[in-house]
Each structure stands twice: as structure tokens, then as C-alpha cells.
Amino acid sequence: MLAQRFGIVDIGMGNLFSVVSAMEQIGVEATTVNSADQIGSYTHLILPGVGSFREASLRLDSTGIGEAIRGSVRDGACLLGICLGMQLLGSSSTEDGVSRGLGLIDFEVDRFDSVEVGGAPVPHVGFSRVSAEPVVLFEGIPNRSPFYFVHSYRVAEVTESSWCAHAEYGSRFIAAVGLERVVGAQFHPEKSQGQGLRLLRNFAMMGR
Amino acid sequence: MKSPRLIFTLLFDGSSFMMSRNFRLQRVGGVEWLTRNYRFASVSEAIDELMILDVSRGVRDRTAFLDAVREVSRGSFVPLSLGGGITDLEDALLLLRSGADKVVINTSLWLHPGLIEQVARIAGEQAIIASVDIRGGCEASEVMMANGSTPVGNDTGDLLGRLGHLPFGELMLTSIDRDGTGMGLEMGSLELLDSSFSHPVILAGGVGKGEHIADGLADPRVTAVATANLLNFVGDGLARAREDVRSRGLDLCVHLPAQSVAALSVNFESEPT
Numbered sequence: 001m002l003a004q005r006f007g008i009v010d011i012g013m014g015n016l017f018s019v020v021s022a023m024e025q026i027g028v029e030a031t032t033v034n035s036a037d038q039i040g041s042y043t044h045l046i047l048p049g050v051g052s053f054r055e056a057s058l059r060l061d062s063t064g065i066g067e068a069i070r071g072s073v074r075d076g077a078c079l080l081g082i083c084l085g086m087q088l089l090g091s092s093s094t095e096d097g098v099s100r101g102l103g104l105i106d107f108e109v110d111r112f113d114s115v116e117v118g119g120a121p122v123p124h125v126g127f128s129r130v131s132a133e134p135v136v137l138f139e140g141i142p143n144r145s146p147f148y149f150v151h152s153y154r155v156a157e158v159t160e161s162s163w164c165a166h167a168e169y170g171s172r173f174i175a176a177v178g179l180e181r182v183v184g185a186q187f188h189p190e191k192s193q194g195q196g197l198r199l200l201r202n203f204a205m206m207g208r
Numbered sequence: 209m210k211s212p213r214l215i216f217t218l219l220f221d222g223s224s225f226m227m228s229r230n231f232r233l234q235r236v237g238g239v240e241w242l243t244r245n246y247r248f249a250s251v252s253e254a255i256d257e258l259m260i261l262d263v264s265r266g267v268r269d270r271t272a273f274l275d276a277v278r279e280v281s282r283g284s285f286v287p288l289s290l291g292g293g294i295t296d297l298e299d300a301l302l303l304l305r306s307g308a309d310k311v312v313i314n315t316s317l318w319l320h321p322g323l324i325e326q327v328a329r330i331a332g333e334q335a336i337i338a339s340v341d342i343r344g345g346c347e348a349s350e351v352m353m354a355n356g357s358t359p360v361g362n363d364t365g366d367l368l369g370r371l372g373h374l375p376f377g378e379l380m381l382t383s384i385d386r387d388g389t390g391m392g393l394e395m396g397s398l399e400l401l402d403s404s405f406s407h408p409v410i411l412a413g414g415v416g417k418g419e420h421i422a423d424g425l426a427d428p429r430v431t432a433v434a435t436a437n438l439l440n441f442v443g444d445g446l447a448r449a450r451e452d453v454r455s456r457g458l459d460l461c462v463h464l465p466a467q468s469v470a471a472l473s474v475n476f477e478s479e480p481t
Contacts, residue, residue: 013330013331016305017305017306017307018285018288018307018309021282021285021307022285025283025285025466025469025471026469026471026472027471027472028472050304050309050331050332050335051330051331051332051335052329052330052332055329055330084332121406121407121408121431122406123332123333123334123377123408125334125377125378125408125431126211126212126213126256126408126431126432127211127213127256127461128211129211129461145464146211146461146462146463148256148286148287150287150309150310150334150335150377151334152332152333152334188287188309190285191285191286191287191288191309192285192463193252193253193285193286193463193464193465193466194253194285194463194464194465194466194467194468194469195463195464196285197285197466197469198464198469201469201470201472204472205472
């Protein structure tokens with residue numbers, strides 16, 4: 001069997017250092033990858049992201065990395081989007097005007113509205129408990145474990161073909177999503193202590 | 209719903225970690241002292257976030273600061289906020305690239321408010337903690353900057369109100385009078401905020417024990433309490449304080465220790481399938 005190869009996609013906007021350290025902690029050597037022609041050599045890709053959806057979307061397009069990620073996924077690679085990276089898996093976002101995502105899972109991203117969060121502050125910052133279906137990504141993680149969120153935008157409805165996990169902030173929102181080998185976490189597993197490391201470990205075990 | 213947060217703050221001056229009392233700094237020890245007394249890899253489940261501030265009074269040596277940050281936060285998988293003396297975009301981005309989830313900006317809020325917009329445009333507003341130091345209580349108060357050395361103004365409510373329009377995520381209010389005293393938080397600072405103020409609030413300055421943390425978190429306007437009291441929580445002090453806060457009915461969440469997650473063998477080459 002081919003050894004797994006882990007690439008952390010660098011579009012100049014994510015907290016790569018933390019993700020690399022978290023992967024190291026679970027015994028996985030991951031390298032950062034910042035050019036489209038290297039993307040294809042990885043069995044597992046992680047797309048972290050912090051910042052504006054529009055900016056990230058432009059960078060994915062202009063560097064060709066977006067297209068390369070789509071190609072890799074078609075060829076069977078596993079992909080984990082973290083925070084903005086999860087939002088980028090979808091079709092589009094309204095952050096800074098509408099811009100396109102990778103279109104790997106059918107959903108749209110929109111800002112929390114104040115009614116939905118019951119007047120609570122946005123961004124939603126902090127640990128929220130996540131309820132998940134029994135999917136591989138959450139294996140071994142007690143239901144309603146706390147994960148660390150920092151976001152003002154969230155995934156709106158997803159179609160039935162994909163699974164999702166929920167958390168609450170005023171009302172229920174989508175905390176994680178998955179469709180076959182493409183998974184996303186709105187929270188930061190690399191900042192969610194042991195429960196986050198376990199999730200990364202579960203991702204590393206995917207596709208075996 | 210969201211859990212309240214406990215933030216532990218470390219003050220680094222380029223070579224040592226410091227204890228601050230009313231913003232006067234006293235050397236406590238270097239990285240070795242800190243890692244001996246607070247092994248973050250094993251105590252981080254007792255906190256929710258770590259904040260490390262470069263409080264060098266002279267020229268800041270970011271290389272030394274980031275080396276210390278790396279050393280201290282190794283093996284600890286918690287949200288990290290970094291700051292101290294951020295005056296330009298490049299510096300803010302350097303900290304964000306070096307593992308910071310959020311940058312803490314204080315003096316530049318007043319001197320270069322445009323910086324907040326620049327950082328927000330690239331990193332998002334949630335990546336910015338606006339840190340405001342306040343002298344005095346709610347009756348007579350003054351906003352200070354530059355390590356508490358320079359007054360910004362005594363129309364504190366107005367200043368905070370104006371600040372509220374900048375694109376930052378959280379607001380941290382630190383009481384200079386309570387700082388390092390262990391006498392409890394200055395809850396009066398919250399009265400300075402207009403009821404329409406919509407950013408999450410971190411309250412800091414004065415925490416000496418679990419009860420103070422619980423007092424702060426019990427106020428619905430407070431989403432997090434920060435303590436930089438390096439001497440009161442050595443050893444298992446943070447874990448005990450957290451337990452104390454939980455026993456008072458505050459819903460600090462329970463984290464799985466990072467060490468409880470077994471490592472995979474290197475990229476599975478030797479693992480049986």
C-alpha cells in the first residue's frame with residue numbers, strides 16, 4: 001500500500017504552523033504546499049484558512065490551486081477544510097460580495113444574522129459543543145465535545161447527500177460537513193485540545 | 209450554547225516572563241522557569257486560550273519573542289493570541305503566520321486606527337482583539353495607552369463607543385488599578401460600555417483566584433476572563449482554579465488532554481492495514 005502523504009495547502013492565509021504542529025503531535029508528517037503542480041502528489045490535503053472568503057477565492061483561482069484541489073479529489077484524495085477552508089468547499093459566500101467556492105459540496109455561506117444568534121455577539125468566538133452523527137470524522141469523540149470556533153459567517157443549509165454536525169449559537173448551525181472524502185470543520189481542531197487532535201487523527205485514517 | 213472562556217496571559221519582555229502589578233513589571237523567570245512551573249503541554253486543558261504579549265519597554269525583538277512563543281506553546285493545542293507593540297500590517301501578519309489566531313492591538317487603536325481595517329481586510333475582524341487599558345473605575349476613568357504610560361482621554365464611554373465601529377472581533381478591558389493585585393476584577397469597567405456595544409468582552413486585571421474568574425464570567429456581558437497572574441497559578445493552580453469555577457456553576461468546558469490522543473506511527477508505513 002502506498003504511504004499516505006499529507007499536504008497542508010498554503011494560500012498565504014491560514015494558520016499553517018498550528019496545523020503542522022497538531023499533525024506532528026499525532027505522528028503525521030505533513031508538509032505545506034503552495035503551488036498547484038504539487039497538489040496532486042498528496043493522498044490527504046488540508047485546507048486551513050483564516051480571513052476573507054473573497055480573498056481566498058481569488059487566490060485559489062489565480063494560483064490554479066483551486067483547480068488542482070478539485071482534480072486531486074476527483075482522483076481520490078481526502079480533503080479536510082478548516083474554518084474558512086470548510087466554507088471554501090461550498091458553492092459560494094456572500095462575504096465582501098458574492099464569490100465562488102470550490103463547489104465540492106453543495107452549500108452557500110452567509111453571515112450570521114442577529115436574529116438567528118439571538119442578539120449574541122458576532123463573530124462567534126469560543127468553545128461550543130458539537131453534536132455529530134456517527135461518522136468517521138467524529139469516531140471516538142464523545143458527543144457534545146467542545147470545539148473552538150472563530151467565525152462570523154456560517155454554512156447555510158446543506159443538501160441531503162452530505163452529512164453534517166451541529167453546534168448552537170443562539171440557534172443551531174452547521175459545525176462540520178462531509179461528502180465522501182471531502183470533509184470540513186467550521187471549528188479549529190488544531191486549537192481544540194485532545195478532542196481536536198482526535199478528529200485530525202480520524203481524518204488521517206480516512207481513505208485507508 | 210457557547211461556553212465561557214478562561215484565558216491565561218503571559219507577559220514576555222524579550223528575555224523573561226514578567227509579573228505585572230499596576231503595569232509595573234517584575235521579572236519572574238525565563239522560558240525554563242516557565243516550562244518548569246507551567247508545563248503547558250499538560251496544563252493546557254485547564255485553560256481555554258493562551259495569550260502571550262511582548263511587553264518589552266524598549267525596542268521589540270520579535271525573533272526572541274516568537275522563539276519564546278514556540279517554546280512555550282509546543283504540545284499545547286489551544287487558541288493563541290499574540291500582541292504587544294503592533295504598529296504595522298506586516299508585523300501583525302508575521303504574528304498571525306507564526307501561530308497566532310488573533311493579534312492583540314492596543315496603542316495602535318488610538319494612533320493608527322487604519323491598521324485595524326488593514327488587518328481585518330486580510331485576516332478577518334475575528335483575528336483582532338482590541339485591548340483597552342483603563343485607569344480608575346466606572347465613576348472616574350481614563351483610557352491609557354503605551355503600556356499604561358500615556359493618557360488617551362477620560363471620556364472613556366465615548367472612546368469605547370467610537371472604537372466599537374472599528375472592525376475588530378473582541379474587546380479586552382484591563383483595569384490598571386487591579387492589574388496584578390489579585391483583588392478581583394473591576395466589574396465597573398463594564399458600565400462604561402453602551403448597551404448597544406456588540407463585541408464579545410474579555411475582562412482582565414485583578415484575578416487572584418478561581419472565585420474572581422467565576423465572578424467575572426457570571427456577568428452576562430463577559431465572555432471571557434483573562435489572568436496574567438503568573439505567581440498565583442503555578443503547578444496545578446490553573447486546574448484547581450478551573451475546578452473551583454466549575455463548582456460555582458459556571459460552565460467552563462471539559463477538554464480532553466492532548467496527550468490522551470495516541471499518535472499514529474509515522475504516516476502509517478509500518479502500520480498493518
